[in-house]
Amino acid sequence: QQKWFDTKKEILSWVSIFVIGFLTAMIAFGIDTVIRYLTEWKITTVTNSMRVCEHNNCIGTSLLLLASFNLAFVLIAALLVVYGEPLAAGSGIPEIKCYLNGVKVRNVTRLRTLFCKAVGVLFSVSGGLLVGKEGPMIHSGGVIGGGVPQFQSLSIKNFKFNIPYFRSDRDKRDFVSAGAAAGVAAAFGAPIGGVLFSLEEGCSFWNQSLTWKTVNLFCTMTSTFTLNFFLSGTLDHSWGSFSQSGLLTFGVFECPPHKNCHLWTLVDLIIFILIGVGGGLFGMVFNAINTRLTIFRLKYLAKTHKIARVLEALLIGFLTTVVAFLTPLWIGQCRAILNSFQVPSANSTLPPLQLDENSNSSLQRFLCPPGQYNDMATLFYNDQETAIKQLFHHSGEFTLETLGLFFIFFFLLSCLTYGSSVPSGLFVPCILCGAAYGRFYQINPSISSYLNMSHIYLGTFSLIGAAAFLGGVVRMTISLTVILIECTNEISLSLPIMVTLMVAKWIGDIANHGLYDIHIFLKSVPLLEWEVPSIAKSLTAIDIMNTRLKFVYPHTRVRSIVNLLRTTAHNSFPVVTMKLPEIESKSKLASANLRYRSSSHVTRMQVERDRARTRSQLETELVEVGLSDDESSAESSANEKLRFGRGERCIASSSESGISGLKDNLQPMTFHGMILRTHLTTMLKNHISYNQYDGAPSQEIISYEKFNEDYPRFTDIHEMNFDDLNLNQIMDVTPYMHPCPYVVHPDSPVPQVFNLFRTMGLRHLPVINSRGEVLGLITRHNLTHEYIEEVLKSRNPVF
Amino acid sequence: QQKWFDTKKEILSWVSIFVIGFLTAMIAFGIDTVIRYLTEWKITTVTNSMRVCEHNNCIGTSLLLLASFNLAFVLIAALLVVYGEPLAAGSGIPEIKCYLNGVKVRNVTRLRTLFCKAVGVLFSVSGGLLVGKEGPMIHSGGVIGGGVPQFQSLSIKNFKFNIPYFRSDRDKRDFVSAGAAAGVAAAFGAPIGGVLFSLEEGCSFWNQSLTWKTVNLFCTMTSTFTLNFFLSGTLDHSWGSFSQSGLLTFGVFECPPHKNCHLWTLVDLIIFILIGVGGGLFGMVFNAINTRLTIFRLKYLAKTHKIARVLEALLIGFLTTVVAFLTPLWIGQCRAILNSFQVPSANSTLPPLQLDENSNSSLQRFLCPPGQYNDMATLFYNDQETAIKQLFHHSGEFTLETLGLFFIFFFLLSCLTYGSSVPSGLFVPCILCGAAYGRFYQINPSISSYLNMSHIYLGTFSLIGAAAFLGGVVRMTISLTVILIECTNEISLSLPIMVTLMVAKWIGDIANHGLYDIHIFLKSVPLLEWEVPSIAKSLTAIDIMNTRLKFVYPHTRVRSIVNLLRTTAHNSFPVVTMKLPEIESKSKLASANLRYRSSSHVTRMQVERDRARTRSQLETELVEVGLSDDESSAESSANEKLRFGRGERCIASSSESGISGLKDNLQPMTFHGMILRTHLTTMLKNHISYNQYDGAPSQEIISYEKFNEDYPRFTDIHEMNFDDLNLNQIMDVTPYMHPCPYVVHPDSPVPQVFNLFRTMGLRHLPVINSRGEVLGLITRHNLTHEYIEEVLKSRNPVF
Structure with missing residues (x-):
């Protein structure tokens, strides 16, 4: 009987894991698709209005149109967070980290949180805020992981199967970690990175058994390939194949065949270390500013009326819109679109039909004459994934001034945005910011000529810059290395990525902690570190x-x-x-x-x-x-x-x-x-007690199942009725x-x-x-x- | 002072780790280079003799020449093992696994073992035995990991620094696991796979801290890229670049650009599962046969005179030579070399200079007329890495009969070889055997046509076959998945690889354990499993x-x-x-x-x-x-x-x-x-005791350093002198x-x-x-x- 119970439990856990991976991928797919449509709708409408206004001189109208789009979207996101579920704000990774560390965070794995987070991130991203969708996806995965194996919902009463197998905090934590891993896997197309993420964040509270690690890998694989399957089907119209490896892909890092170039050589490591130092410093500043902001928010905004937080989000949204619209207008330069063929572009010799079509269509004309593009608009007025690919794989489109101003504005705005009352991931903004930073090294003529770097594939520098900035802000090492390796799908870049991340982390750690840890600390959660101080x-x-x-x-x-x-x-x-x-x-x-x-x-x-x-x-x-x-x-x-x-x-x-x-x-x-407290309350609830004056004291015995019936919401002592x-x-x-x-x-x-x-x-x-x-x-x-x-x-x- | 001690220890551990990674890579590089030269020498000499004999009808002489080469090499390997260090036999992974599991295996991390293993594997591979060099490299890495942080050698007395930081079993185990990971990383070019290998094998005895995981990753990265650097320098003559990702690479899995092909589609998963079932069954049989052989060896050969074990190795060497020489002669078919251009080869449209030159030069003419090649000789008379690439990336060279007979002979011979008294890795033979097995699915016309698989890249099937066979024999899951993914450098193949490995493991586990575990069990080592039986x-x-x-x-x-x-x-x-x-x-x-x-x-x-x-x-x-x-x-x-x-x-x-x-x-x-026993012996040795008739009993105090001075070889009680x-x-x-x-x-x-x-x-x-x-x-x-x-x-x- 014990054996049959074990077998049943094992089968159920595999089934649960498959469902978790599948659902996480479907949510990621849904988020991605809806954002795609909303953004396209917005951009098309505004661009059309610009085309009309070019001749009628009514650019203000276009700006107003864009602002009203963005503010409407941001409003929805902020309302969902402030009035729906405040826990849905931010990236969700700190919350998942706390949960996996063994801290019970209220509501973190509720269906309501999932809804607010997933729908909220749709609108915060579509609303033009400088936020990513990856963090919320990881949180969503965690919620699904916590929910599915319960085979019941506390929010939707009718949804209930009687499969009480995984009703303990420990089991639930295991599944939450698997779900979060599935979220990582879906967001970055990184199945191994997902497993290592849940290892690095969930760490020792992670189930130690080998079986569980295998299960976890199966979960991330399911998630990655489910998403891949649906993306390939809808975007490439080739159902059954697996051609879209994830939501955030970095494109192919490959030298054009005719050139004798390398992705990197040994001497470049020195520059990579320099980039890492810079990234660490920037990350340090980013975290310091955001810490002040968060303290300010906790002090003034958290206590006042909820509407203040909504207004704050709207204000940030408005500011972002204005910057994203006006900088291309004033600072951006119009350049002939043929540029990308004239300069020795990395992709120029590949079959020209697809890639360049893409890159041309992603070059934004904005208010430039036909046949030209605006370099600032290409970065600011695009969705962020496209901008990242532009920075990684095309050389020569952007001037030094454009990049510099873009970096500064983006840095400040994304720093302002993280922590406000909208769902907001941190990865994509950091990567974009870092990629712009990495390009400095690439287009700075003195560095390039000094090292005779024409033989190096230039995208490497953007990638390393992105890694450095990301490492400087979030300070993760192993899982981030593996995630970035999997995003680039090129194992030979692993050493530069790792070295940069480590350097950035060391530099940043001098002054403060990673941003997630800072937010956890500011919420005064007693997180257990990896080690005690040696003292x-x-x-x-x-x-x-x-x-x-x-x-x-x-x-x-x-x-x-x-x-x-x-x-x-x-x-x-x-x-x-x-x-x-x-x-x-x-x-x-x-x-x-x-x-x-x-x-x-x-x-x-x-x-x-x-x-x-x-x-x-x-x-x-x-x-x-x-x-x-x-x-x-x-x-x-x-x-x-x-x-x-x-x-x-x-x-x-x-x-x-x-x-x-x-x-x-x-x-x-x-x-x-x-x-346990819960056992005592359950005993009280079930009147397990005896009368001391009875000759032979005896009380009822209740079963283990009965004890876990109410999991995870046991009766609170203050809500209990003591009449009987x-x-x-x-x-x-x-x-x-x-x-x-x-x-x-x-x-x-x-x-x-x-x-x-x-x-x-x-x-x-x-x-x-x-x-x-x-x-x-x-x-x-x-x-x-x-x-x-x-x-x-x-x-x-x-x- | 405590802080300074800690800092010093941390710096030392980073330095040690770098040295471990570097040395492991250098040993792998040395092994690879020497094998390359020895094999080239052997093959050139024998081929020249064949060219002469073609006309003089003295093929027997060529066979004798080959046999004397092989037997001489095998003799050296066997002598090193039998008279040098018996622990150097086999792949070394079981020994490392035991060690990391917490079992003290005598001599496993000695310099002498390293020497016998590393030199032995040179000759066992060069001697034409069907063994790999990967397992011994992993063991070598483990020895280096155990040795370097001691900063002294017990074999070479003069080599001694006074840096007594890591003198405990726990520290040593950590470094051994890092060294083994570096070995994996060097052998397969798989830094992440290396870390996961030491996680899967060393498992819970693995240092839990995050820092240590980072250190471990740094070690594997160092190892991978050191090897990459030297290989790129010597083979490609481009010092400074990193173009050779590892010793065992699977080549590029990529559809030719002109064809609308995929690496795999959803329906193929069914075939992959079938391949996995087959691989599991073959692995099961392989392990069953090898178990009998090992029991036989333990029963009869281990007890008799050592010379018997040397003779056994020579006999196996002779048998292998005869099979490898005669099967091409009798069964192999001569086919025109232009075939590879006529059939739709996967690589035909890539720049033809390099790849086809390679593949042509690796096609063995043997005794065929000029301009033709012998298909059996291409598999049997080549080094195994080349044969693997042939099976992975070229279609149409081999007939069904050739593949079938190759598989059978190879299967039996490699099963016979593993466990004899030579250093012998298991990975490469399994991959080669499995790749041949996977090609059945690929060239079997009924399967191909039924599923209309012309749109699938055919190398996928060989790869999956290799994974299935390997999974069926060694039964590892996570680390093997990641290692294979890193070998192929293609993340989108991860799901098929993982599914196949899991299916093969499940099928195989019905009848017996993984081959490494069987060998551990037969040596009656009390290995701790991952979990206790639920009963x-x-x-x-x-x-x-x-x-x-x-x-x-x-x-x-x-x-x-x-x-x-x-x-x-x-x-x-x-x-x-x-x-x-x-x-x-x-x-x-x-x-x-x-x-x-x-x-x-x-x-x-x-x-x-x-x-x-x-x-x-x-x-x-x-x-x-x-x-x-x-x-x-x-x-x-x-x-x-x-x-x-x-x-x-x-x-x-x-x-x-x-x-x-x-x-x-x-x-x-x-x-x-x-x-601890060692503490008691140390106390005895240092005369720490007091006289009971003294008024105030007092004894000397000795320091912690003094206790660990003799680590790891403490004085044995039976060797102690009790006179004083x-x-x-x-x-x-x-x-x-x-x-x-x-x-x-x-x-x-x-x-x-x-x-x-x-x-x-x-x-x-x-x-x-x-x-x-x-x-x-x-x-x-x-x-x-x-x-x-x-x-x-x-x-x-x-x-």
Whole structure:
């Protein structure tokens, strides 16, 4: 039976994974197609109006037309975010990163979020904002990954199958990571990059098993090729073939056959490193500016009326429109379209029918005379993917001034846009900005001539520039390298890309963190880093643990449980019993005086340190008790009285208090297990308790399935109806607790604790001494860099 | 100071990694270049002799010449392996896999092994054996990875820097995995595949940190591009460019521009799956035959005189030579060389100068009239890389009969070769065999016409065939997929490759394991799988732990330690003290009666089970004591007497016995830490002990550096000189033990134990109950599938 269950579960997970990959690709396909149509509609209408106005001198009308298009689109996007689901703002990668790191972010995997994000990004991109659609696609993939394996929807009640296989946070996280990987795979056509993305972001909370990695790769492959299939069908009209490798493709990096050129040579690495340094600096500035902006937004805009955020988005939209329209008019230069044939273009000798048709049609005439194009408009007035390809593969179209001004405007505008209340990806703007930056190196005559670079394929510099800028802003390494390699489909460019990314990251890391991490930090999410600071080696578990325990007894009165749940927000509680009084009286300080009770090498200094620590703990506790609200402390002391009035040997009667008081923390408490908040609420909901005056205490047993029925939205204690609850009953939590979770010894060094916590994806780690007594609890908060540094500082004030 | 240490260590690790990547690439380059020259010399000489003999009718002479070349080369390879280092036989991947899995394989990372392997593979490949050079390159990379960061050599005494940073098994393992990844990267030009290879094989014992992954990628990139650089320089004479992507390249998969063809379409997936099924079946048969052969070899050849193994290799070499020479003569067909222009060749429209020159020069004339080629000779009488490219990219050269017979001969011969006493990679033979198999689908007219496949690039089928066969034999998934994708440099082929590999693996797994795993299993290495069988959920730590503890006391007499180390082979010992007698007398069964001493839900049945378990344990112990050798049991009882004659409160005097006796295991023993065998030997060597009759017992303190001075070859206890050792001194091990290793509770379910053990890369996991008493020790042996299944069987005999 167990075997059949396992087989069924495995089949279901493969099916789920296929569906996740497929749906993610379909959403990406939908987003792409709709954006394509909306943009085409907009550009065609405005261009037609320009053609009319050229002669009637009414360019203002065209601008107004463009602005009204853009503002209408941006308005829809902003409304969806502000009034629909605020979590849909931004790229979504920080949210997914937090989720995969083990932090529960409310609503992050809801259907409503998906809708607002996917529809919102349609309009924010179509509205001409300098945002990408890749980040939102990754988030969408994550939502689908979290949703599909549940086989039910909480938003749409009727959609429900009874397949309760993956109802745990751990399973769900695995599928969310697979979905996010599928999103990456669809967005960049990068199946391997997708897997590595979920490895780099989801990291240790990633399912370790090999099977799961295979499943993940299958998911990204499904996603990539589903999208490829539909794109090939609709764009190339060749259903069944796979000719469109992804939404963001960089074109073919290939030397024209007649020329003896290389993609790069060894000496170019020096220039690539220079580009990387520059990209790192730009990224650093970008992040610094955006940090200020985000702090400003959190301070002023988040608190005022929602309409302010909508207006902000509209303002940015208007600004972008004006810049995108006026710069071509004033700064852009009209150049004959034949230019692209005269200069030694990279693609000039390839079969000329297709590529040049494309590149010509993507050269924007704007207000230039027929047969000419406006170089600034080609960059600003096109969709961003086309502009990227222009920068990568065509040489000589743009003047140095055009590129420079484009870079500056684009840099500032995209920096302004990221973080406003619209769905906004970061990848494409960064790539475009970086590609323009990379072209400086390429068209700067002094550099080119100095190194005699005519034998180098020029697109390489744009690509490296894009990598440098992107690396400087987001600071990812492995997954970004692989994604970019897969986008270029050229393994021989992998070394330059990697070197540039690493250099950019190192340079940028001097001043600040990656933009995603900054946004996570500003939202004060306790993200677990990859490693603890090496200075933490001097600390042990006892130094960082949380000693203000909230615990339950194996047999607790319902009233206490309700009070405990109401007055705390903890997600998990240790189940403990008090030590017998004869031991208690003998060793008040036993809980801190941990090991080698009779050992020879406990020095006096150590004992003194322990005593001092206990004393400070005592003071802290006093403060805490003083601050706690009346009801609970009254309850607590009442219970304490009750407990001490009874005999000590009967656990059922001696353990009715669930609230930790001052005294309890100093008494040694024997650890029995951990119980989750959700289990306690489910027990309350199902009236699992017994009457203490019954002869043989017995309570109902409920099944594991019953416990997970409500996943992921368990009943909240504050919404619960206590009318039919007998508060004097006693609950036996022992059958439902986890009797042997991972624990650590108080003397374990912090790096070891961190490893265990992070690698095993834990949420609570009890600190148990060698007598089996619980001394404290380590949660994610105790392992963040900030907390550890604080502890270190408090111990060594001079440090 | 700590910071400076860390920085220095990080810089050193980057430097080491660069050197590892560079050296690995240089070794790969050396192997490749020498093989190229040797093979050219051989083929030129033999072909010249054939040209002469064509007219003089002395073909036998040519065959003899070829045979003497081949046998001489094979002899050198076999001598190096048999008399040099037996570990150099085979591909080396099983050995690396074991090492990365945490099993210590003797000599696997020695310089001598590297020499024998690298030089041996030169001659085994040049000797015409059907072996690849990729596996040995991966092993070579692993050796370099293990060696470089030590900054010293144990073989060459003079080569020694004093940089003792990475002297631990864990660090060394990390570098070995990086080196192996560099080997993969060099062999296949696959930097990402290399990283994933070390992830798939080294898996959980892989350093989890992100930095390390980046370092690893840097290593593979260095390796790939160093090799690329030197190959481009020597082969293409263009130093500085990077045009040769790896040793094993599959050529360009690209449709000729004039044809409207695709690499593959959706319907082809069905055929790919069919190919995968076939590949899985062939792989299954291959592995089954090779298993029998290996068992035979282990049974008869391993025990006899070494010369037998050399003769076996020579016999295989002779057989291969005869087949490779006679089949072209008898079965091969002479075909006009213009054929390749007449048939619609894939490359016919590309600039004809280079590619066709190559392909023509690689078509072997053999004994055909000038202007013609022999199709069998083109496959058999070429080096294998050329033959692979022929099969991938040229259509119409080979008849169905030629391919069929080639496949059969090649299949049998390579199956015979793998496992003999020469260095022998498995990848290239499998790819070649699979490519021939894949061509069946391609040139089989009924299949081609049925699916109207003229629009499909035909090389795809050979590639898929190669993937299927390779997948069927080695059963890797992710890393193999990525390696093959990087070899083809075409991301759009990733889905077919992955689907085929997965199908082949599934089909093959029905009957047996991958060939590497079979060889590991036959050497009875306790490899840890990825997961425990799901049936193990019903077991807990106490069910699988090893209860026959060998332990030491915190203060132990030197004599006991020496005896303990001499009579056991364990690598780690728990440090324990006995419980005080008053507790002991109260609860004889306390060690098995673990939790909830006063809890209400321990049922009578559970107690009974515990009692039964203890009783059976008792019986086992009795047997063990009866079987143990005289000296140790006498020592043990003598010490016990000694201990019980003294007072109980003085640890120093009550704990002189280090050998576990019958009584000890039933007494509760308080756990204090773990101490390694190497630490005990180092303490003995440095005379760290004190005299018990001194007033204030004190002993020297030695530093961590001192402990790791001898790494990796610590003094063996049997080689130690005890003359100047005072056996009556007492050693205090507490300063050197690990006081808080990861431990598990006896009730922890086995999957949880397994996860902890595997993910953290442990070697010993003490089982500690909630009183802090050690009940047993879990080692790798207790977590193998075999052991767990045995335990399950002994508990449920009907099962």
